[in-house]
Amino acid sequence: MGDEWRAVETESEVISDERSELEDAFARVSDAVYTLNSDLRYTLVNERARSLFDRSVADAVDEPADADGAEDGVGTGPVTDRLESLFGDAHQRAFERQRQVTVDAHDERIDRWFEARCHPDESGVTVLVADVTERKRRERQLEEDNRRLRSIFEDAHDAILVGDENEIVAANPAASDLLGIDRSEIAGRSLKEFIHADHDVSSAWETFLEQGRLRGSFSLVRPDGTERIVEYNSVANVLPGTHLSILRDVTEARRREGELERHRERLAALDHVNGVVREINDAIVTGSTRAHLERVTCESLADSPSYEFAFIADVDARSKSITHRVEAGIDGYVQSIPLSTASDDPAGRGPAGKAIRTREIQVSNDVFADPDFEPWREDAREHGYESAAAIPIAYDSVLYGILGITSARRNAFSDEERDVVAQLGEILGHAIAALERKRVLLGDELIELELVIDDAVAMFDGPDMTGHSVWFDRVVRTGDEQYLEYGRTAAETFPLLEEIVERVPHWNEVSVLQRTAGDVKFELSITSPPMFGVIDAYGGYVEAAAIHDGEYTTTVHFPTGTDVGAVMDELTDVYASIQTVARRQISPSSESLDQLQHQLAEALTDRQRTALEMAYYGGYFEWPRDSSGEEVADSMDVTAATFHEHLRAAQHKLIAMILDDAETAGERSTDDR
Structure with a gap:
């Protein structure tokens, strides 16, 4: 008996060692893994599986038999219950068929999707589990996107055709109505069959493939002989070799336009x-x-x-x-x-x-x-x-x-x-x-007004600007009621400026142009600014503006003879606290063309001046251009990159000279407060 007990103990120790080695191996696996024996009872569940399926009771998972009710060393408990509820049927099918079974399941308790791959053998089932929540979400999003695209395709009022030069592979219901044939008869036919013979299809097709997209119109002839005028917008190679065309029936619109034209002629x-x-x-x-x-x-x-x-x-x-x-x-x-x-x-x-x-x-x-x-x-x-x-x-x-x-x-x-x-x-x-x-x-005399709006920032519930300043150097009108304002401020003040932009209704967006040594140069887009609109309407312009300690100050120029009283009445209607600090009659100074040319000659290098002159006389600045940058570069015997480098430098110096002189020109003034 002693030898038999020792043999049993030795076998148990071997089994225990093998189980320990297996558990150690499972512990090193980053994916969730668990095993079942031939009775489909859980034998091992690694840490990743325990953390995935019951984080709140992880310490109660896979305890010894006397702790969690397991028998014969087979683990049971919250995690194994969860695994059974999620994948139990897959375990049985895999073991009975002795074939791998893959199944997806949704764990409602933690709102996650898992994929279980069940690998059977004669001794049981090994299961690898992966969290596929993101994949599922992407799949659902893709399905939703496809559904929307299909809805757009099916419900669009305009005809949509997909195909190549010789064959239509897909068409929506509107295309059937436009072409005058059943939708099932469209596939396999060519759009060319429906285009009037007077339309130069070959040239249009070559242009379409060369440009990648094409807009235009043509007369479409239906099988019953009726004609419709359609406008098209086509895009090439939405898929390799497959093109998309959207056709709109404008026959009635063209008819009405013709009637209106004849009416106008009368x-x-x-x-x-x-x-x-x-x-x-x-x-x-x-x-x-x-x-x-x-x-x-x-x-x-x-x-x-x-x-x-x-x-x-x-x-x-x-x-x-x-x-x-x-x-x-x-x-x-x-x-x-x-x-x-x-x-x-x-x-x-x-x-x-x-x-x-x-x-x-x-x-x-x-x-x-x-x-x-x-x-x-x-x-x-x-x-x-x-x-x-x-x-x-x-x-x-x-x-x-x-x-x-x-x-x-x-x-x-x-x-x-x-x-x-x-x-x-x-x-x-x-x-x-x-x-x-x-x-x-261009006038010899100007009216200059210095204006101030007290607590301008506070008016819009903006931030405290005490000790902060923002300078606005230039206002450029870009369109009806659209302006760009260029300015600068300290880096620590810029976040406050961004906050002001969020509060002022007609300030749209501020963007950084340059950051240097604690300063920020910015561009501010503005729509329908009340002050600028009044100033612009009276023929004036903003010479300079700034925000200091929350107050907005500006210097404005108007032509002599401007009704300043009317200007201030309109500005006061917008900003009740606006005040005139000073009013002056000024005489702007100017420099002669000879002086400008002399300064330009000194500022430009020989190569820069050559690039500028050759670009100008070579027609580079004409529209359409007479010569391309590459052609001018060839004439200069330099690379295109070198030519553009010289040209940009010359243009920068020329424009800076003009604009900077306009900003720094001295002014003779007589105070008229």
Whole structure:
């Protein structure tokens, strides 16, 4: 018996050692692994599996039999219960079939997806578990994206075709409607079959493949012989050798456009107005003065057989008075009739008064039936007109005057004619504003205002700016109501500036242009700024601006003769706390062209000047270019990179010389506080 017991003990020790070695091996495996015996009872569960499937009771997992209820050394407990609930059926199938079984399961308790790969043999099942939650999420996202794309494809109103030059491989329902055939009959056919013979398909196809995308239109012929006009937008090689085309039926739109064009041709009166517009534009191009533009407008209208006479009146914003500026086809008209800007005055309820208040064109297409035109009926009989229009001459927030037009035709200012006549006010307003800006830039005398807004940052609930400053060096108008402001500040102040941008409604975004030695240069985009809009509308510009300790200060230049009182009235309407610190009459200094050329000659190296001259005379700056950069570089016998390096350096010096001189030019001023 002693030998038998020793043999049993030895065998147990061997089994124990083998189990210990297996457990040690499992402990070194980074993936979750567990094993089951032939009775499908758990024999080993590594640490990764315990941590994945029951972190809250991990210390209770796979304890000895007397601790967790296991029998014969087989582990049971919370983790094995969880494993059984997730993958138990897979264990049995793998062992019975003696084939690997892979199964995915969702653990709702921790909201994770797991993949179990069950590897069976005669002694049991070894299971490797991987957390595939992210993969599942990507798969679901991909499925959702595919569903959306399919929905877009199926539900789009425009026809969508996918294929190559010779064969359509996919088409949506809208394509079936457009081509006039059943959707099942489209696949395998070519789009060329439906394109009218007059369209140069070969040239279009070559251009399409060369450019990678193409837009255009063609006539499409359906199998039943009917034709449709379609606009297309095609993209090449959305997949290798496969192209995408989106077709839109514009037949009815083109028909309506044709009818409108024919209708316009029948309206001879529009030719007269368009002629006036052309004459105004010609006067603008030749650099005319405001008085000349106004005279050309009135005389051109009065000379037209469509209109009786025209006038332009001035409107004083403060006194609310309307006064004569220029007229044609009549003498002393504005002074002879009652006019008012007040809505409670009968003389202010006509076209002129309404146009001043609304800043929109106002018409009376039958002056003898219009009750609001009663104060001027006798005047209409005397001068022989039946229709009248008043067009505001305005730009941004400034009203420069009122253009009045009369016609002997009843309903003269209807539909298209009304719209075209209204453009006269917009054109004149824009031109006058441009002339005012030109006058302030080139004038010998300027009005300089120094303005301050106390607690400007606090006005927008901005951060405390005590001890901080921001300088705005340049304001550039980039479009209607769109501006870019360039400035600088200390690096520690820039986060405060970013916070201010978030608080000010018309400040859109600030971006860093350069960081150097504790300073930050930035670019600030602004939309519809109240102050800039008023200043720009009066022909002025911001010379400099800054924020110091939360106060906003700015220096503004206006042309001589600007109604400063009107400017300040409008600015006060926007910023009640704005104050004028100083007002001066100044005389900007300038340098001669010879001086500029001398400075340029000193600043540029020989190669830089050569690059600039060759680029200029070689047509590099023309559009389209006469010579490419590579061609100019070849002429200089340098590489293209070297040429561009010289050219950029020369351009930088030239522009810096002009802009820096404009900023640093001295000014002679007389204080007029």
